[in-house]
Amino acid sequence: MGLDMGIEEKLPSGVLLTTVEALANWTRKASLWPATFGLACCAIEMMTTGAARYDSGRMGMEVFRPSPRQADLMIVAGRVSQKMAPVLRQIYDQMPEPKWVLSMGVCATSGGMFNNYAIVQGVDHVVPVDIYLPGCPPRPEMLLDTILRLHDKILHEPLGDKRREQQEAKEPPLVKPGEMPSSYFFNKKKKKQWLEAAKTGTTEQLRIKNWMAERGVKVD
Numbered sequence: 482m483g484l485d486m487g488i489e490e491k492l493p494s495g496v497l498l499t500t501v502e503a504l505a506n507w508t509r510k511a512s513l514w515p516a517t518f519g520l521a522c523c524a525i526e527m528m529t530t531g532a533a534r535y536d537s538g539r540m541g542m543e544v545f546r547p548s549p550r551q552a553d554l555m556i557v558a559g560r561v562s563q564k565m566a567p568v569l570r571q572i573y574d575q576m577p578e579p580k581w582v583l584s585m586g587v588c589a590t591s592g593g594m595f596n597n598y599a600i601v602q603g604v605d606h607v608v609p610v611d612i613y614l615p616g617c618p619p620r621p622e623m624l625l626d627t628i629l630r631l632h633d634k635i636l637h638e639p640l641g642d643k644r645r646e647q648q649e650a651k652e653p654p655l656v657k658p659g660e661m662p663s664s665y666f667f668n669k670k671k672k673k674q675w676l677e678a679a680k681t682g683t684t685e686q687l688r689i690k691n692w693m694a695e696r697g698v699k700v701d
């Protein structure tokens with residue numbers, strides 16, 4: 482009893498054929514580990530999703546990791562303040578590839594009702610977002626539904642050459658990742674700052690900090 486209740490029931494001959502791509506994506510989607518990153522009221526719903534009633538552990542993701550190096554999913558749960566933006570970016574940068582970002586609630590997605598100087602008007606200004614979840618606050622059922630949709634996305638992500646082809650087919654970004662923006666290239670002070678930051682891999686943090694400083698937001 483118990484031994485015949487899994488996938489082996491469906492495999493009477495004990496043989497399973499699949500592709501490396503399907504297997505890798507299946508394991509990835511079935512073991513997402515979210516970074517612990519609650520920013521406001523939405524985080525309460527996120528915590529509830531991990532607790533006994535909704536039990537996100539059923540999807541292999543009950544382990545919210547305190548270290549970004551052990552996480553591959555960032556659930557941005559709540560409004561992102563201008564001061565938090567560089568921190569958020571740093572945590573994202575510290576997460577190993579492959580990684581995904583879920584923007585939870587209207588505040589993270591668009592600033593929500595906080596249309597003011599203190600709040601980033603959409604976390605996609607800071608990190609690339611894979612999936613958006615609307616609502617204020619979204620209920621745990623909604624978060625679970627979004628996670629299942631993200632699973633579907635991960636399951637169909639190409640790997641290797643196919644992934645490269647897919648990336649190349651996309652429109653090239655205005656500034657390629659890691660490339661010095663023209664506003665820095667033609668400004669001596671900023672160019673020097675950029676070259677310094679490039680040595681430590683912190684060009685994105687520098688860009689966000691300068692962007693905020695130019696708008697009168699104190700960073701430190």
Ligand code: SF4
Nearest residue numbers: 522523586588617618
């Ligand atoms: S979307 Fe609503 S619940 Fe979520 S952080 Fe904003 S105000 Fe709070």
